[in-house]
Amino acid sequence: MAADQWLTQLQENGYRLTEARRIVVEAVEKSARALTPIEVYDIARKKYRALGLVTVYRTLEKLEELHLIQRVHQPLGCQAFISAGEGHQHLLLCQNCGQVAFFEGDDLDVLTESIAQKTGYQISEHWLQLFGLCANCRAD
Amino acid sequence: MAADQWLTQLQENGYRLTEARRIVVEAVEKSARALTPIEVYDIARKKYRALGLVTVYRTLEKLEELHLIQRVHQPLGCQAFISAGEGHQHLLLCQNCGQVAFFEGDDLDVLTESIAQKTGYQISEHWLQLFGLCANCRAD
DNA sequence: CACTTATTGAAAATGATTTTCATTATCAAA
DNA sequence: TTTGATAATGAAAATCATTTTCAATAAGTG
Ligand SMILES: [Mn+2]
Ligand SMILES: [Mn+2]
Ligand SMILES: [Zn+2]
Ligand SMILES: [Zn+2]
Numbered sequence: 001m002a003a004d005q006w007l008t009q010l011q012e013n014g015y016r017l018t019e020a021r022r023i024v025v026e027a028v029e030k031s032a033r034a035l036t037p038i039e040v041y042d043i044a045r046k047k048y049r050a051l052g053l054v055t056v057y058r059t060l061e062k063l064e065e066l067h068l069i070q071r072v073h074q075p076l077g078c079q080a081f082i083s084a085g086e087g088h089q090h091l092l093l094c095q096n097c098g099q100v101a102f103f104e105g106d107d108l109d110v111l112t113e114s115i116a117q118k119t120g121y122q123i124s125e126h127w128l129q130l131f132g133l134c135a136n137c138r139a140d
Numbered sequence: 141m142a143a144d145q146w147l148t149q150l151q152e153n154g155y156r157l158t159e160a161r162r163i164v165v166e167a168v169e170k171s172a173r174a175l176t177p178i179e180v181y182d183i184a185r186k187k188y189r190a191l192g193l194v195t196v197y198r199t200l201e202k203l204e205e206l207h208l209i210q211r212v213h214q215p216l217g218c219q220a221f222i223s224a225g226e227g228h229q230h231l232l233l234c235q236n237c238g239q240v241a242f243f244e245g246d247d248l249d250v251l252t253e254s255i256a257q258k259t260g261y262q263i264s265e266h267w268l269q270l271f272g273l274c275a276n277c278r279a280d
Numbered sequence: 281c282a283c284t285t286a287t288t289g290a291a292a293a294t295g296a297t298t299t300t301c302a303t304t305a306t307c308a309a310a
Numbered sequence: 311t312t313t314g315a316t317a318a319t320g321a322a323a324a325t326c327a328t329t330t331t332c333a334a335t336a337a338g339t340g
């Protein structure tokens with residue numbers, strides 16, 4: 001999904017289109033790796049010097065609310081965001097450069113059914129995330 | 141693994157045994173749900189009034205370093221800890237009361253191999269976590 | 281253009297975690 | 311058992327991320 005569509009989504013949900021939002025959206029949407037609020041701020045401010053960090057926080061909040069971005073949990077921290085996958089997808093992260101790839105097709109039904117049996121839990125959700133080295137980083 | 145063994149581990153790694161550590165270890169080891177530093181503090185202080193929050197942080201840090209506890213990531217926050225599973229295990233969390241169950245026996249080899257093929261990543265780790273309702277909370 | 285009000289950025293407030301430091305407690309060695 | 315080196319402690323201060331407050335500004339509707 002392109003940056004323009006994110007802006008349209010914002011507008012359709014009653015939010016105004018502002019320069020600050022345009023720049024933040026562009027920075028996040030373009031990125032192949034998860035970005036923290038400060039990282040977004042630093043990148044975005046290169047195009048729009050007057051931008052405030054508060055506005056980055058507020059914009060990320062709205063993008064998350066509209067499911068356009070998602071929070072990424074990593075061993076070193078859980079404050080970074082990446083554009084959300086479409087449908088049921090999970091993340092694969094490069095431990096060296098942070099590059100994110102999405103994947104789908106995991107089938108945990110047999111497993112969850114078995115665990116449900118053993119534990120007595122009613123299982124309704126799962127988090128799955130893979131870590132490794134991207135093609136580029138493998139080369140080094 | 142019992143609290144005594146955690147204390148032994150601490151000692152064997154050159155850390156001294158103190159009253160503060162004993163109390164913190166007991167609180168964390170006993171708990172069936174993940175606890176934040178403040179929660180540990182509140183629980184532990186019932187047995188040892190003079191305990192400082194700083195000491196809770198420092199003790200949790202050491203327990204994590206020795207792999208006796210592990211951080212638990214949840215939608216509402218990622219600062220809670222629970223005793224670490226033994227061997228290759230994953231967590232199943234009750235979305236209502238927070239009760240934690242461990243499970244093992246997931247086999248993601250076929251999946252990761254296939255994803256590795258498609259993406260070019262060399263996959264070395266995975267995070268898997270299940271969410272649902274524990275038997276008690278289902279009853280309500 | 282005019283008007284309503286959502287949005288903005290600066291500054292202050294908050295909350296969690298870390299650092300500093302003087303005091304105390306642990307434990308190995310005498 | 312006593313002694314001594316030093317690891318560990320808790321209070322207070324410092325730091326860092328995030329949220330709130332607020333007056334000024336800009337977006338979008340009519
Ligand atoms: Mn899945
Ligand atoms: Mn596994
Ligand atoms: Zn990489
Ligand atoms: Zn429950």
